[in-house]
Amino acid sequence: MRMKPIAAMLAVALGTTAVGLAAAPPPGKAALNAVAARQTQMKRLREATKAINGYIQGAHDDSGQVRAAAATLQDVGSKMPHLFPRGTAVGVGTSRAKPAIWSERAAVSRRIAAFRAAAANFARAAATGDKAQIAPQFRAVGAACKACHDPYQAPPR
Secondary structure (H helix, E strand, O other), X not given: OOXXXXXXXXXXXXXXXXXXXXXXXXXXXXXXHHHHHHHHHHHHHHHHHHHHHHHHHOOOOOHHHHHHHHHHHHHHHHHHHHOOOOOOOOOOOOOOEOOHHHHOHHHHHHHHXXXXXXXXXXXXXXXXXXXHHHHHHHHHHHHHHHXXXXXXXXXXX
C-alpha cells in the first residue's frame, strides 16, 4: 500500500508549513509606526470632511472651519506619497491597505495626484466661502477618495 507513505509525507509537509507560518515574526516596530502614522493622517482627513460636510449641510456657518479643513486636505495630500511604505499592508497592525497598492504603484500615484488636484480646487472654492462653489468641489474630493478606497482598502475586520 503506497498510500500510507504518501499520506505521511503530506502530513509532515503540512505540519512543517504550519509551524513555519506560526513562527513568522510579528511586524517590526517601524512598520507598525508607519501604519499608525498613516491612520493618523486619514483620521485628519475624516475630521476635515466632517467639518466641510457640516458647512454644506447647514449644521454650521463657519467658513473659517472650511478653509482650515481645506488646508488639512492639502497637507495630507502632500504626505500621501510617503504614507504607504512597503511592508504595511493588511495584517500589519490594523492596516487595511491591500497589497495592490505596491503592485499597482503607477495607478496609485495617479490617484494620489488626482486627490491633490481635487484638494487644491477645493481650497480655491473654500476661500470664497460660497457653498455653491464649495459643494461641487467637495464632491470631487470625495470621488478622489473613493477612487483609492474602493480598489485599495480592505473592508473593516
